[in-house]
Amino acid sequence: MKEKRFESIKQYILDHHHVSLKELEEEFNVSMNTIRRDVNKILTDSRFEKVYGGISVKEGTLVDFEYRNIENKEEKKAIAKRAASFIEPDDLVYIDSGTTTKYILDYIDEDMPLIIITNSLDVVLKAEKLRKVTIFLIGHIFKKPTRSFVGVENDELSVKYNITKAFMAATAVSIWNGLMNSDIMEYEIKRQVMDKANMKFLLADKTKFDHSTLLTYANLSDVDTLISNKSFSDPYTSYFSDHNINFIEI
Incomplete structure (x- = not known):
């Protein structure tokens, strides 16, 4: 015991x-x-x-990606399935690297025409099986522990790409510290995407809330739609109402 x-x-x-x-x-x-x-x-x-x-x-320590991928797998897939329902033909979609966001493309019609922008190897591998998807991969350094690509120039995404919908992940989330991650190179990608995207979706399971990590890449109020398996009460429900955040509980 x-x-x-x-x-x-x-x-x-x-x-x-x-x-x-x-x-x-x-x-x-x-x-x-x-x-x-x-x-x-x-x-x-x-x-x-x-x-x-x-x-x-310690900074720089990463939880094994395969373990995080298995943990709460069914809940993460349910969150991703709901997120996928917001994707429409001809959208320009950013899909963040993460153990929840990687499942989004499992629920997309293989004949839907899309442009997908991502820094996730798992998303690329799923996207290449979809018949009418164009893929833009960002980041020139591969991080094996998170199966993601990092490293972009200042404002590179803002200059190069239009994004209609961004589906974001976070290491931690709170009202006070916003959307957080612990890697400075991933931070820069996430920050630029949040600045550029027309509609911003946050996919976060219940383990991510009310904890802190090193960097805040966006305020929670920047999110248009939050999809989670967590049940909220005040102060979160009031915050969602005050900032017009569409919360969807799975």
């Missing part, structure tokens, strides 16, 4: 990147002394570091 809790705590930290000891105490319903002992053991793993009041994943 102790070992199972220990592994669950470790994975929770990897999923959320930064957590306080108090958050762990409440999440796992154990004493603070127990959490302190577990965290001290976790800190022997070089992927983690102690911060004031909590523990963080």
Whole structure:
């Protein structure tokens, strides 16, 4: 039981990147002394570091993509299926790299004419099977851990591409810190896409909310439609209403 809790705590930290000891105490319903002992053991793993009041994943540490791809797979596919329903013939669509967004093309008619812009290897591999899709791949550096391409010039996307609909992913999301990720090169792509796209969709499962990571690439208020399997109450419901965010719960 102790070992199972220990592994669950470790994975929770990897999923959320930064957590306080108090958050762990409440999440796992154990004493603070127990959490302190577990965290001290976790800190022997070089992927983690102690911060004031909590523990963080070291910058540059990436959770194994294959594990993240399996985790909550059915929920992620349901979110992606709903997102796909917004895609129409002849759209110019940006599909972000991520373990939820990669499933969008599984639910697109193979004869629908589309232009797809992406930095995701998985999206490219799915898109090339669709008969009437034109693919634009952005980024000139391949990041194997996330199966994504990064590296763009300043305002390259804003100058080169029109985007009617962008389907975005995020490492973490909150009202206060917006849409976040932890990689500066991916940040630049996401920032430019959010500046350029006419309609912005955020696909985020319930594990992504109310946590923080290094960089904010957009405000939550910039999102037109949020698709998630999380149930919200205030202050989120009020925020969605105040900022005209269409929330769709899966």
